[in-house]
Each structure stands twice: as C-alpha cells, then as structure tokens.
Amino acid sequence: MNISKFKKILLINPPRFKGNPMVREMRCAGLSASSIYPPIELAYLAGVLKKNAKVKILDANALNLSFAEVKQEIKRQHPDAVIFTASPVSFAEDTRIAKISKEINKEIKTILLDSHIIPVMPKKIQEKFPWIDYLVGAKPMINIPKIFGFEEISELEKLPLPSYDLLPINKYFSITYSRKKPFATLITSVGCPNRCKFCIVGGATVERGYGNKWQFKSAKKILEEIKYLLNLGIKSIYFFDETFTVSKQRIAELCELIIKENIKVDWACNGRVDTLDEEIIRLMKSAGCWNIMFGIECGSELTLKGVHKGTTLDRAMKIVKSCKENSINVSASFVIGLPEESPETIQKTLEIAKKINPYRAQFVIITPYPGTKLYDEMKAEGLLLKDYDFSGYDAYCIANSPAIKTRYMNPQELLKAQKYIYRKFYLRPSALASIVFSLKSFSQLTNLVKSIKYIK
Numbered sequence: 001m002n003i004s005k006f007k008k009i010l011l012i013n014p015p016r017f018k019g020n021p022m023v024r025e026m027r028c029a030g031l032s033a034s035s036i037y038p039p040i041e042l043a044y045l046a047g048v049l050k051k052n053a054k055v056k057i058l059d060a061n062a063l064n065l066s067f068a069e070v071k072q073e074i075k076r077q078h079p080d081a082v083i084f085t086a087s088p089v090s091f092a093e094d095t096r097i098a099k100i101s102k103e104i105n106k107e108i109k110t111i112l113l114d115s116h117i118i119p120v121m122p123k124k125i126q127e128k129f130p131w132i133d134y135l136v137g138a139k140p141m142i143n144i145p146k147i148f149g150f151e152e153i154s155e156l157e158k159l160p161l162p163s164y165d166l167l168p169i170n171k172y173f174s175i176t177y178s179r180k181k182p183f184a185t186l187i188t189s190v191g192c193p194n195r196c197k198f199c200i201v202g203g204a205t206v207e208r209g210y211g212n213k214w215q216f217k218s219a220k221k222i223l224e225e226i227k228y229l230l231n232l233g234i235k236s237i238y239f240f241d242e243t244f245t246v247s248k249q250r251i252a253e254l255c256e257l258i259i260k261e262n263i264k265v266d267w268a269c270n271g272r273v274d275t276l277d278e279e280i281i282r283l284m285k286s287a288g289c290w291n292i293m294f295g296i297e298c299g300s301e302l303t304l305k306g307v308h309k310g311t312t313l314d315r316a317m318k319i320v321k322s323c324k325e326n327s328i329n330v331s332a333s334f335v336i337g338l339p340e341e342s343p344e345t346i347q348k349t350l351e352i353a354k355k356i357n358p359y360r361a362q363f364v365i366i367t368p369y370p371g372t373k374l375y376d377e378m379k380a381e382g383l384l385l386k387d388y389d390f391s392g393y394d395a396y397c398i399a400n401s402p403a404i405k406t407r408y409m410n411p412q413e414l415l416k417a418q419k420y421i422y423r424k425f426y427l428r429p430s431a432l433a434s435i436v437f438s439l440k441s442f443s444q445l446t447n448l449v450k451s452i453k454y455i456k
Contacts, residue, residue, distance in 0.1 A: 006148045008054045010079035013039040015060040017090035024085035026115040026209040035174040040185045047160035052150040062171040071100045081109040088116045088393045098131045109133050115209040120370040138207050156217050161228050176360040177268040180235035189216035192242040197373035206371040219253035236266040244269035248280050255287035273319040285326040293331040329359035337366040342408035346417045363421045365402045
C-alpha cells in the first residue's frame with residue numbers, strides 16, 4: 001500500500017453515551033459515571049503511527065463534544081484515515097464516527113479498534129455497519145500499522161512513549177484512582193496469567209486484545225514513562241494493567257528505582273491478594289503507591305479473583321490490614337450475578353464488603369461477553385437472557401438491565417440487589433465522608449451526583 005496516501009491520521013475517542021463518560025479500552029470498556037479516563041491505547045497507538053504520519057487525537061469523551069462537533073473537527077482536519085474505539089454498551093452510537101467520516105469524504109479510511117465484539121462477530125459488524133473499512137480486534141500495534149504499510153511493533157518494551165502531548169490532560173480524573181491532578185494512566189503489561197472465566201483477557205475463547213499471555217515492560221521502561229509524564233506536569237498515575245502486581249520481582253525493581261532516583265509521584269494499581277506480602281506492600285508505599293484495587297467474586301462462597309482455592313477471607317483480610325497499616329487505600333470490585341447468586345449470597349457480599357471496608361467499592365453485575373468461558377456456560381444453562389445485538393450490553397455501572405439471570409434471581413431482582421448493596425455500603429457516614437473529602441472540583445461533584453442517581 002502506498003504510504004503517501006496516509007499522511008494525516010485522526011484517532012477519535014467517541015462522544016459520551018447518553019451524557020455519561022465512557023471507557024473504551026481493549027481490556028476494559030463501559031460506562032464510567034464518576035471518572036474521565038484518558039484513552040491510553042490511542043495514546044500509545046499515536047506514538048507508533050506518528051513516526052510515519054501526522055497524527056492527532058480527538059478525545060470527544062473528555063471534551064464532551066457532540067457528534068456534530070466531531071464532524072466539524074473531521075472536516076477541519078481532513079484526515080486520510082480515522083481510527084476510533086468503541087464500547088459494547090455504546091457500540092452502535094460509536095460507529096457513527098465512521099459514518100460521518102464517509103459523509104465528509106468517502107475516501108477517508110475508517111478503522112474500528114475494539115476487542116469486545118469484533119473478535120466474535122466480524123461478519124455481522126461488516127453487514128450492519130458497512131461504512132467501517134477495517135476491523136481490528138487484536139494486536140493493534142501490529143495490525144493497524146500493517147493497514148498503512150508502516151512499521152509494526154510486537155514487543156511492549158519497544159513501544160514509543162504514549163502521546164499525552166496530543167491529549168487534554170487537564171480533563172482527566174478518577175474518584176477512585178487519583179487524588180491529585182493532572183492525572184494519567186499507563187499500561188505496563190498486557191494479557192494475564194490467570195484464567196477467570198468471565199474475563200475477556202484470561203477467560204477469552206477467541207483471539208482478542210493482546211492475547212491472554214502475560215507480557216510485561218521492564219522496571220526501567222516503566223520508569224522512563226513515569227518520568228515522561230512527570231515532565232508534562234502529571235501528579236497522579238494509575239497503572240491500567242489487568243493485574244499490575246503479578247510479579248513481585250518486577251514491582252520491587254520498579255519501587256527501588258523510584259526510591260533511588262527520589263521520584264515523587266502518587267500511583268495506584270490493580271492487584272491480587274495472593275501476589276502481595278507485607279514486605280512488598282511496605283516497599284510499594286515507600287515508592288508512592290497510595291491505592292490498590294482488588295477484584296473479589298462473591299457467590300455461594302467467597303473466592304478472590306483468579307486466586308487458588310486455598311486463599312481465604314482471612315488471608316485477604318491480612319493483606320488488606322497490611323495495606324491500611326502502611327497508609328495504602330484499599331479499593332475493591334465485587335462481582336455479583338454468578339450462576340449460584342441468591343438473595344442470601346447478596347447479603348453475604350454486603351457483609352464481606354463492610355468487613356473489608358475498602359476506600360472505594362464497586363458492585364458489578366457480571367456481563368458474560370461473547371467469546372468468554374462464562375458466556376458459553378451461562379448460555380448452555382439458559383441463564384443468558386439477552387445476547388449481544390449492538391443496542392447495549394453492559395450492567396457494569398448500574399445503568400442497564402442485566403443480560404442474565406441466576407439460578408435463584410431474575411434480572412430485575414439482580415438490579416434491585418445491586419442498588420441495595422450500593423446504598424447500604426455508601427450511605428454510611430464514614431463512606432460518604434471519604435468520598436466528599438476526596439473531591440477536587442465541581443465537575444467531580446457533578447459526576448458523583450450523576451452516579452448517585454442510579455442507586456435510588
């Protein structure tokens with residue numbers, strides 16, 4: 001393909017969905033009512049592509065632009081190609097990016113980057129949305145450069161720095177993961193060594209994203225990216241990895257480098273209780289870690305995301321206690337709606353959440369995405385009630401009716417139970433105070449009020 005045809009490339013994070021900010025990344029996508037995250041994968045992709053073309057990023061989600069305003073921006077920039085992302089809950093809306101691009105100039109090449117839906121139904125997408133020229137559901141740093149005839153990058157360690165200079169960095173914040181602004185995210189590893197059956201990464205039954213094999217950047221590479229962000233004025237970083245704490249050795253090396261070079265930065269990450277001990281927790285705190293998110297599944301008995309059966313609540317509580325003693329906030333993501341879920345186990349989940357008493361908690365109704373083991377199991381058992389149809393498929397942030405039932409609860413009961421847990425957990429004086437005192441701006445307060453309305 002003639003490289004000269006693609007001198008100008010525009011990367012677009014589509015507008016908000018029904019007024020709600022969105023996350024549209026390959027490992028995680030959905031509503032984000034109380035936070036606005038940078039489109040980190042577009043930032044890394046821009047770093048790869050701008051070696052061969054003039055690249056711009058339009059974050060319509062962060063800037064709260066309408067599709068009409070996006071159309072005007074595409075007209076103004078007149079790109080040769082438009083690359084955009086999508087979320088399962090807003091998929092049909094997001095594809096309007098391709099349609100309006102073709103209305104402006106039918107010669108614009110349109111490329112959709114999505115790992116949730118593309119890998120399992122590419123033909124159906126092509127039939128319903130013919131204005132999309134290319135579908136990329138896996139290995140974006142290889143497959144997208146190939147489209148243009150550019151150099152591809154297969155190793156994380158060789159990725160250029162993410163192009164935060166092309167993003168409106170002052171627009172980003174997270175009520176959970178940032179306590180200072182400006183706020184940014186980084187990806188230091190992809191894939192996952194665990195096989196949680198509901199996850200599109202470890203539990204995938206099709207090739208998607210970056211694959212389920214864990215690939216990671218070295219501590220030295222991560223430090224380079226941290227320094228780059230600090231030079232841009234970033235004050236707080238969230239490591240967006242599936243499980244940042246997989247390797248104690250890598251974390252220890254990174255923390256020792258941060259301490260040795262006297263780098264001052266607040267950072268948060270996703271972790272698992274079976275990957276941490278008191279020594280590594282103390283080291284993480286000394287290096288600037290202030291918040292760890294743990295994933296917790298609850299059902300007929302407590303399990304911890306992907307953890308061996310020998311990991312108990314007592315073990316989890318020990319790690320949580322160690323984090324708190326070292327002034328590291330503990331956040332927790334609780335999964336509800338697994339096949340054995342019942343009113344009794346819902347109550348047990350609430351009791352466990354109160355016992356752990358995390359800094360932040362989210363209670364998500366399981367979403368069995370096509371191309372996961374959970375999807376196959378729930379469909380076979382007759383528990384999948386709403387198959388994907390491009391009209392919204394996400395109960396992640398209590399905005400949609402669940403696509404599933406359990407052996408003991410229907411969708412309406414699950415949604416009611418989810419709102420019940422949120423109310424009982426967050427309408428405690430201590431929990432409310434923690435949120436209110438963490439707010440840094442009026443926009444954060446506005447987003448918080450929007451999220452509260454869902455639990456009424």
